Amino acid sequence: MKVAIAADHGGFEYKEAIKKLLEEMNIEYKDFGTHKGESVDYPDYAKPVSENVANGNFDKGILICGTGIGMSIASNKVKGVRCALVHDVFTAEVTRQHNDSNVLALGQRVIGEGLALLIVKTWLTSEFEGGRHQKRIDKIEGDCS
Ligand code: RB5
Numbered sequence: 701m702k703v704a705i706a707a708d709h710g711g712f713e714y715k716e717a718i719k720k721l722l723e724e725m726n727i728e729y730k731d732f733g734t735h736k737g738e739s740v741d742y743p744d745y746a747k748p749v750s751e752n753v754a755n756g757n758f759d760k761g762i763l764i765c766g767t768g769i770g771m772s773i774a775s776n777k778v779k780g781v782r783c784a785l786v787h788d789v790f791t792a793e794v795t796r797q798h799n800d801s802n803v804l805a806l807g808q809r810v811i812g813e814g815l816a817l818l819i820v821k822t823w824l825t826s827e828f829e830g831g832r833h834q835k836r837i838d839k840i841e842g843d844c845s
Pocket of ligand 1: 708709710711742765766767768769770771
């Protein structure tokens, strides 16, 4: 599995912690920035990660900002991305099983680091169930009507 990861200044510290977790899990990743803690615009970081997941260069994406909301809004503008904003372990698992989410958004200012890492681990190791859920995803990829 190849993971694309990025954060703005509001998510920079968790990005570094998540990179360590990915290394422990022997998961290949590319860090799309930000590489410093200074103030940046989250859409500039959501876009390359989301596009690289949508075009198949990477299997999954992880985006972190202060709330996770800006990253998730920006990410879901890219066709083919199903970005889930997650702050608990239950939805981390179920969004993989039901939504086949391919990008995870987290808010560094919302939850503690231990929970964020457990969410990442759960999300990366949970599988899509297919079946009736595939039909629903197909409807999203159409026009949602
Ligand atoms: C940056 O201050 C903050 O707005 C950003 O990290 C994020 O929370 C936006 O949704």
